[in-house]
Amino acid sequence: MPVLQCSSQQNTIAESKRAAAKACVDRFICSGTLLGLGPGEMDVVGVPVCDAAAHEAAFHGVPLVADGRATEAAVVVADADQFDMKANAALVGCAAEPQQPDVPRLLAALTTRGSASGSSSDTGPVLVLLVESSRADSWEEHAEQLDDIFLGDAELWRRSFAGQPENPRGGDHPYVSPQGYTIVDVRFYEGLKLYGENEPYDKIADEVQQVAGVAGHGLLIRRAAAAVIARPGDEGPQVVEF
Incomplete structure (x- = not known):
């Protein structure tokens, strides 16, 4: 038997996701930033990293730039498939292969693996x-x-x-x-x-x-800088930086 969510539950989830998106923007994005876009609702100019992002961008009228400008992107935003708080790790790309898998590999700001060893x-x-x-x-x-x-x-x-x-x-x-x-x-x-x-x-x-x-x-391939977790209720979104 299918399980139906009532409208209040759906509204709560939508509000928590919007709050998480706002927290992500407030923390990592400033005016003039060029973003690499993954799945999600982001009203910004950017480079689509997958088919879903390109489709949503076109549907909502979000202007996109050519793939050749991917190296200019300061932030890539994509939905994580799984997140383990104890392991401090998120998995992205389990559900589908990105349309532009080379975009995250090209980015300088978020793709350098930090290490004390200097190896x-x-x-x-x-x-x-x-x-x-x-x-x-x-x-x-x-x-x-x-x-x-x-x-x-x-x-x-x-x-x-x-x-x-x-x-x-x-x-x-x-x-x-x-x-x-x-x-x-x-x-x-x-x-x-x-x-x-x-x-x-x-x-x-x-x-x-x-x-x-x-x-x-x-x-x-590379390491993410942070995860923004949507939490329904009064707790608000949680930002975890890796």
Whole structure:
């Protein structure tokens, strides 16, 4: 049986989303800013990052500029598919492939991965692996196999809990999920490589899946600066900066 939302609930959700959008604009956007537009309602001039944004922009009469000006965009706004407060992470693009996936990669302001290490690997893509870590040292056994695969092409960094200093071993408090998994970032110095050769992501994914203990994988092209969370009620929107 379908579940119907009453009009008051719909209005509350719409109001909370509008408040979140306003908080995002107030925090990150000023007069004259050129934006990269993802799905959502943004009454600004910008570059569409996906079909949905381009369609909505045309429908609402929002002026758009050519893709060639994407490098001028100071902010990219897109709906997140998932957000984990404890992990301090948001997932974008799970539902559909962007129309212009190169736009986020070109941006200078929001695409530089900050790191205290100053490692040159921070300029390249990052292969994110979910690795079994039921024992304190079990992840290291799997990491040794991964290190052989990416030797000379990337560094392996274990994720720490949010707020902890970066450390290849995860620091004093490495992240471990309730299911007993840890997250290992394979930070490439340049492009994606496998045994020293340039290879596409799907071929690299097939290789790492053969390593015992690897339960999942993903590709981090760049890092977002913040997430604005709509919360119905009197709490108002929450801005989380990464």
